[in-house]
Amino acid sequence: QVQLVQSGAEVKKPGASVRVSCKASGFMFSTYYMHWVRQAPGQGLEWMGIINLGSGSPSYAQKFRGRVTMTRDKSTSTVYMDLGGLTFEDTAVYSCARGEPIMRGGYGVDVWGQGTTVTVSS
Amino acid sequence: DVVMTQSPLSLPVTLGQPASISCRSSQDLGHTDGDTHLNWFQQLPGQSPRRLIYKVSNRDSGVPDRFSGSGSGTDFALRISKVEAEDVGIYYCMQGTHWPPSFGQGTKLEIK
Numbered sequence: 001q002v003q004l005v006q007s008g009a010e011v012k013k014p015g016a017s018v019r020v021s022c023k024a025s026g027f028m029f030s031t032y033y034m035h036w037v038r039q040a041p042g043q044g045l046e047w048m049g050i051i052n053l054g055s056g057s058p059s060y061a062q063k064f065r066g067r068v069t070m071t072r073d074k075s076t077s078t079v080y081m082d083l084g085g086l087t088f089e090d091t092a093v094y095s096c097a098r099g100e101p102i103m104r105g106g107y108g109v110d111v112w113g114q115g116t117t118v119t120v121s122s
Numbered sequence: 123d124v125v126m127t128q129s130p131l132s133l134p135v136t137l138g139q140p141a142s143i144s145c146r147s148s149q150d151l152g153h154t155d156g157d158t159h160l161n162w163f164q165q166l167p168g169q170s171p172r173r174l175i176y177k178v179s180n181r182d183s184g185v186p187d188r189f190s191g192s193g194s195g196t197d198f199a200l201r202i203s204k205v206e207a208e209d210v211g212i213y214y215c216m217q218g219t220h221w222p223p224s225f226g227q228g229t230k231l232e233i234k
Contacts (some may be wrong), residue, residue, distance in 0.1 A: 035223070045163075045171065045214055045225040061222050095170060100218070105155035108218030110182070112170040 033099030
């Protein structure tokens with residue numbers, strides 16, 4: 001079955017960077033998109049960006065451009081999300097979520113990773 | 123960007139009674155591929171979101187048939203025919219038709 005397993009919790013200082021990984025299994029990796037979504041404590045879901053797992057081409061939400069980088073490693077079926085210039089407002093649970101097959105239309109998601117808590121604290 | 127507006131934001135329901143959540147989009151969600159990319163997610167306390175409904179009205183595998191989705195254009199709804207205790211959580215709509223994808227604010231379902 002489709003599984004997305006994310007890396008463990010992180011604690012970072014303001015101004016630092018964080019990398020969250022998402023290891024995929026149970027589907028043909030290169031034929032899908034992968035999204036990243038975050039959820040601050042007690043808040044709703046905020047979409048961050050998407051990466052084409054075939055070409056590796058990412059697209060980011062305007063809010064995060066210049067601070068976020070999404071990459072993938074086809075050899076290990078792993079997706080990475082790097083977020084730099086962390087502030088206290090970046091404290092959140094970061095999740096990967098599988099998107100649509102590349103050959104189909106739309107930007108929906110189906111299966112989610114378990115989430116990675118990133119805490120920004122001085 | 124497309125704004126997704128859910129109502130109500132809080133939904134107290136008696137066990138066994140029906141519940142309905144509305145989701146309105148600021149643009150028509152009909153895609154050029156012929157589909158309408160409106161999904162519903164359930165987030166139980168302490169868990170990651172789980173997709174319940176895709177493309178307006180299609181239930182995901184394993185989702186109880188008490189959950190149903192309907193709507194078109196800019197107006198959509200998630201209905202639970204008879205609420206059970208295990209349904210307590212937050213429900214989100216998401217549009218995947220227009221760039222960038224966007225979520226509703228979430229509706230918190232609780233038992234009265």
